[in-house]
Amino acid sequence: MRFRPVEASFYDQFTELANHLATGARILAEMLADGADHEAVAQRMRDAEHAADETTHAIIRRVNSTFITPFDREDIYSLASGLDDVMDMMDEVVDMILLYEVRHMPAEISGQVELLQRCADLTSAAMPNLRSMQSLEEYWIEINRLENAGDKNHRRILANIFSGDFKTIEVLKLKDIVEALEDAIDAFERVANTVEQIAVKES
Amino acid sequence: MRFRPVEASFYDQFTELANHLATGARILAEMLADGADHEAVAQRMRDAEHAADETTHAIIRRVNSTFITPFDREDIYSLASGLDDVMDMMDEVVDMILLYEVRHMPAEISGQVELLQRCADLTSAAMPNLRSMQSLEEYWIEINRLENAGDKNHRRILANIFSGDFKTIEVLKLKDIVEALEDAIDAFERVANTVEQIAVKES
Amino acid sequence: MRFRPVEASFYDQFTELANHLATGARILAEMLADGADHEAVAQRMRDAEHAADETTHAIIRRVNSTFITPFDREDIYSLASGLDDVMDMMDEVVDMILLYEVRHMPAEISGQVELLQRCADLTSAAMPNLRSMQSLEEYWIEINRLENAGDKNHRRILANIFSGDFKTIEVLKLKDIVEALEDAIDAFERVANTVEQIAVKES
Numbered sequence: 001m002r003f004r005p006v007e008a009s010f011y012d013q014f015t016e017l018a019n020h021l022a023t024g025a026r027i028l029a030e031m032l033a034d035g036a037d038h039e040a041v042a043q044r045m046r047d048a049e050h051a052a053d054e055t056t057h058a059i060i061r062r063v064n065s066t067f068i069t070p071f072d073r074e075d076i077y078s079l080a081s082g083l084d085d086v087m088d089m090m091d092e093v094v095d096m097i098l099l100y101e102v103r104h105m106p107a108e109i110s111g112q113v114e115l116l117q118r119c120a121d122l123t124s125a126a127m128p129n130l131r132s133m134q135s136l137e138e139y140w141i142e143i144n145r146l147e148n149a150g151d152k153n154h155r156r157i158l159a160n161i162f163s164g165d166f167k168t169i170e171v172l173k174l175k176d177i178v179e180a181l182e183d184a185i186d187a188f189e190r191v192a193n194t195v196e197q198i199a200v201k202e203s
Numbered sequence: 204m205r206f207r208p209v210e211a212s213f214y215d216q217f218t219e220l221a222n223h224l225a226t227g228a229r230i231l232a233e234m235l236a237d238g239a240d241h242e243a244v245a246q247r248m249r250d251a252e253h254a255a256d257e258t259t260h261a262i263i264r265r266v267n268s269t270f271i272t273p274f275d276r277e278d279i280y281s282l283a284s285g286l287d288d289v290m291d292m293m294d295e296v297v298d299m300i301l302l303y304e305v306r307h308m309p310a311e312i313s314g315q316v317e318l319l320q321r322c323a324d325l326t327s328a329a330m331p332n333l334r335s336m337q338s339l340e341e342y343w344i345e346i347n348r349l350e351n352a353g354d355k356n357h358r359r360i361l362a363n364i365f366s367g368d369f370k371t372i373e374v375l376k377l378k379d380i381v382e383a384l385e386d387a388i389d390a391f392e393r394v395a396n397t398v399e400q401i402a403v404k405e406s
Numbered sequence: 407m408r409f410r411p412v413e414a415s416f417y418d419q420f421t422e423l424a425n426h427l428a429t430g431a432r433i434l435a436e437m438l439a440d441g442a443d444h445e446a447v448a449q450r451m452r453d454a455e456h457a458a459d460e461t462t463h464a465i466i467r468r469v470n471s472t473f474i475t476p477f478d479r480e481d482i483y484s485l486a487s488g489l490d491d492v493m494d495m496m497d498e499v500v501d502m503i504l505l506y507e508v509r510h511m512p513a514e515i516s517g518q519v520e521l522l523q524r525c526a527d528l529t530s531a532a533m534p535n536l537r538s539m540q541s542l543e544e545y546w547i548e549i550n551r552l553e554n555a556g557d558k559n560h561r562r563i564l565a566n567i568f569s570g571d572f573k574t575i576e577v578l579k580l581k582d583i584v585e586a587l588e589d590a591i592d593a594f595e596r597v598a599n600t601v602e603q604i605a606v607k608e609s
Contacts, residue, residue, distance in 0.1 A: 169574045
């Protein structure tokens with residue numbers, strides 16, 4: 001039996017960081033609800049984003065000050081900053097909805113947000129498996145499948161936005177929002193790719 | 204005589220990847236032709252993009268599982284992902300033309316696409332030279348020259364788009380397209396910079 | 407006493423690069439002045455950008471050809487390219503103002519440019535301290551504070567732009583400009599983060 005308390009902590013921190021993402025995805029879904037208090041929801045998103053930032057910084061500090069790491073320093077850094085990127089992107093979507101004062105959005109946008117929630121939950125569930133390196137393949141395959149579905153959904157939404165039914169100023173706002181959602185889904189895929197790369201190296 | 208079958212294969216794979224880019228640039232040019240079947244051309248672009256993805260993944264897998272590599276692992280990774288980025292950007296341009304249903308574009312846009320084709324052909328011709336590290340300087344100097352010409356062209360197109368002759372919704376669409384073309388040209392320059400960096404280290 | 411002429415030169419080059427940024431920030435401020443000769447100011451910005459490019463390339467060449475470096479090669483590369491990114495972004499703002507023929511901008515935009523100037527001056531003053539690794543913490547804390555202030559300012563400007571007072575074509579132009587300013591401020595923060603990372607490793 002190997003007893004490696006230092007390494008254990010990295011897995012805990014990654015799980016903590018991914019849990020912040022799951023929280024963020026839930027808050028994002030609330031932002032889209034009818035009659036949502038945009039100011040209040042956006043404030044909670046900022047809090048979640050700060051919490052994720054702190055966990056990310058704690059991981060980076062640890063990787064810079066620890067002699068033995070469970071996998072390559074660079075991979076730990078990629079994974080932490082990749083997860084943090086997702087959070088930043090979800091925060092950005094909430095922020096845009098607040099600042100642009102968007103009140104009505106094409107219904108398909110909720111589909112993208114549900115998809116983000118599933119990505120977040122899957123990522124959150126996968127992080128503890130980094131320790132044993134088990135069951136990670138199912139995770140990254142499913143994230144890739146969701147990213148593909150998100151991409152198709154994204155293209156339908158864009159075609160709808162540019163169909164001529166929306167005023168140009170609304171097109172400008174909605175395009176920003178749906179692109180930011182797409183970026184967040186892509187960012188989950190990049191995290192999954194990083195996990196795949198780690199698993200391949202360690203196997 | 205050095206017999207290094209493993210390394211040889213990397214050069215072949217980079218050449219294969221760059222060839223996919225040359226195909227992509229040709230398909231992009233077809234997309235701009237009058238009366239082009241946008242759906243059909245975009246489908247062929249997606250196929251080319253998938254093919255490039257597969258070659259990229261094959262390179263990454265190999266670099267992660269091979270003990271001896273012809274140059275630094277990190278440089279192989281940069282070169283492969285840099286080439287893949289170009290393909291993604293060209294694919295994005297085709298996709299925008301399809302989704303935005305853009306039928307008429309300022310004529311200068313073809314100039315940018317011709318330039319992309321020349322960058323792709325040059326890159327394709329340069330990849331086999333990574334083995335001998337000969338004739339690479341001409342390649343990166345010429346790519347830098349083309350990128351400069353592309354930048355000037357890009358600025359003329361933007362000024363034209365914002366001249367007041369286009370409806371705002373068209374400005375929004377065209378701006379996206381010309382910026383994506385510019386990004387693709389820049390991405391070819393980043394590939395050339397990576398090749399330069401490899402050549403400097405190896406010399 | 408340690409006499410390390412090679413390493414000394416890196417500090418000088420980083421200081422030189424940061425000084426180009428301070429010049430760039432001043433030129434950007436001139437671009438916003440009433441009655442500015444946009445063509446002439448943009449030309450000076452391009453010159454400053456080329457100068458920064460040359461210093462960046464000189465640093466990269468040196469790091470690739472020097473055996474002993476004052477800190478990790480990768481960190482030198484990050485710092486140089488991070489500083490160069492800031493310059494590119496400030497250059498882009500000047501270029502947009504020229505190409506979009508923007509004559510009137512919301513007054514708060516000057517606030518962002520002043521903030522950029524302060525970031526540039528602080529960065530310029532911090533670079534020589536990389537040698538002794540002294541007084542760097544004050545620098546990165548202050549940059550983080552400025553980035554926060556910039557973010558608040560940015561959000562106010564965006565809300566103003568989308569308030570309905572501007573024509574959609576103007577919204578399109580101004581949004582691009584203020585986002586590029588925000589990107590430049592963020593890029594200064596990334597430089598400060600790199601400096602922090604170097605300082606933590608070296609301490």
